[in-house]
Amino acid sequence: MWMQRNMLETNSLADNFELLTLTGQSQNLLQPAEKTLIYFFAPWCSSCKFSMSNLAALSDNINIVAVALDYQNQSEVADFIEDIQVTVPVLLGNSAIASSYKVSAYPSYYVIGADGKVLDRSMGYSSLAGLLWRTR
Template sequence: MSNPTKKDDDSQKPSEADLSSQTNRRWRNHLFELLVVVLVFIGLSQWLNRHLLQDGTHIPNLTLPTLQGNHSSLNWPAAHDKTLIYFFAPWCSVCRLSMPGLNTLPDNPNIRIIAIALDYEQTADVSRFIDDIGFNQEVLLGNPDIRQRFNITGYPSYYVLDREGKVIHQDRGMSTPPGLWLRTQI
């Protein structure tokens, strides 16, 4: 038989202060988890980029073949305020996902977008890849010397250069069109 004067702990409702305290604790936990994710992302990004050229590195003039068999040059000072150079390999699945996003960047006469193919066996492999993903920007054919000159150790990798050919941003891995656009605006 139960004691009528003794309150059952399970039947007590939490007070507003208890609920507020639990809500605050939950928010603090979520914020802490978000902070950990952001710090891990930043650390991973820094680790992936450790071999890329540093800000301020000057890129020399260069001329490379195009898919059409012509040649295209990068000369400094450039006609554009910024140049985005996107390095890819036709076998790269991340490139297959992220590269079409370059087509969605707003048309801006002050930004030149160039994709440079590396680590391919035949030009036909690059052409097939470009056709498959519907890429409609300028594509150049790189070589092992270009890969070494730009310190490319993984794909995709990209650089944003200023009018004088100096690196102002570099990154490696998946990037979204808004992320690439933002990097060209800074």
């Protein structure tokens, strides 16, 4: 719980951002009227590498978006995604979104309700069971 103290508070309104995909397409971070799991990661993060495989198992129940932060260039992110065979949408983040969501460690997770409010948040490795519990 102490690690979450600097994250956005539950019930606070989450900002929506328009970010680029790895193919250069614009995409909104949040989709209207859908619960969304936002997964912030860095390509150098070993915990991210192990936990990202858990995201695919959730994709039937919730909208999932992975947001890359703290990367040198787009190809570094693309190589990371290809290496671990990520199947969820990946967006290229920036310092503005990192600041808005108060991301200070990787991975960081937010569950955003259909109303745009933070339902849950966490940082660090989370098992599939932990992610299922948070996104219920």
